[in-house]
Amino acid sequence: VHNLPIRSCPLQVQEAVFSVEETRELDRILQLSYNPMSLNIFDENDKNFLWNLRFRIVFRPELLPAFVMAVTWSDTDKVQTMYDLLDIWTIPMPTQALQLLDRRFIDPKVRAFAVHCLEILKDNDLSLYMLQLCQQLKFETHVDSALSRFLLRRALYNQRLIGHIFFWTLHSELYNNDCKKRFTILLQIYLLNCGKHRIELGQQMFVMKRFEKVAERVCEGDSKAARLEILKVQLREIILPDEFQLPLSPHIKVSGINVDKCRVMESKKKPLWLTLINADPSGSEYVVMLKVGDDLRQDALILQLLRVMNDIWSKEGLDMQMQVYACISTGFE
Secondary structure (H helix, E strand, O other): OOOOOOOOHHHOOOOOOOHHHHHHHHHHHHHHHHOOHHHOOOHHHHHHHHHHHHOHHHHHHHHHHHHHHOOOOOOOHHHHHHHHHHOOOOOOHHHHHHHHHHOOOOOHHOOOOOOHOOOOOOHHHHHHHHHHHHHHHOOOOOOOOEEEEEEHHHHOOOOOHHHHHHHHHHHHHHHOOOHHHHHHHHHHHHHHHOEEEEEEEEHHHHHHHHHHHHHHHHOOOHHHHHHHHHHHHHHHHHHOOOOEEEOOOEEEEEEEEOHHOEEEOOOOOOOOOEEEOOOOOOOOEEEEEHHHHHHHHHHHHHHHHHHHHHHHHHHHOOOOOOOOOOOOHHHHH
């Protein structure tokens, strides 16, 4: 599924030399391809221009998404030519290949080619884009696809990083009827094969349900003092495992709650400020915020953007002193 067969392609590739006018037009089309509405914006002149240059632009990996959009899918000869060109196209960087996985590109072979380009990503780099990759599972034509197999395989190889993100990203979307069945199947496959990680995830879900009930009870208070009193009473009565992890990070191990340091924040959704006892006696306490009744996917997206930007800066030798905290959505709001 992942490794595309290399055929002996009879196509003759020409040297990539472009005139000033061609270069200018290619740059314009490249910028246009980044537009989410580009399928509706591309006109016949743009498509014909790219198609006429198809043997010369194979050395421009960034133009592959634009070229795929220029294909006339009702013409089987052109589609086959596009498949042949994929065999000799300069392999895009993973960040360029990600574009081929959005909803504009539904052809299974094109999507499989994009997944093949992601294979070189190390786990830390892959974790930066898990939010988008899991979302793109919604646009696959079948549950069993190159992308789903890729994500499952990488999740099972590195359960503590990729597997953890994979589980919670899919689990947080189970309320959505459009993808509930598909995501449930993928989660079942993961849980059946992840060994002891299944127990850790079960404990995390158990803890989250208890915390969510506390947050809901806190909102019943009609004053700041009343809400704080409800919080402390509920936290002292809550029954938790002797040691557990949080969805926020599988590397955080907690042995209890420092109730006296916990409080209710007075913003609209009344999030809880929780101080948790480190399971390591020599370690410092963990402070986390629990928000119930708010769509944390928005927060997660912005923080992800900052992490990606910081990763780019770091690779360029720039230390921007960024302190990006973790954020994860565990369910509906």
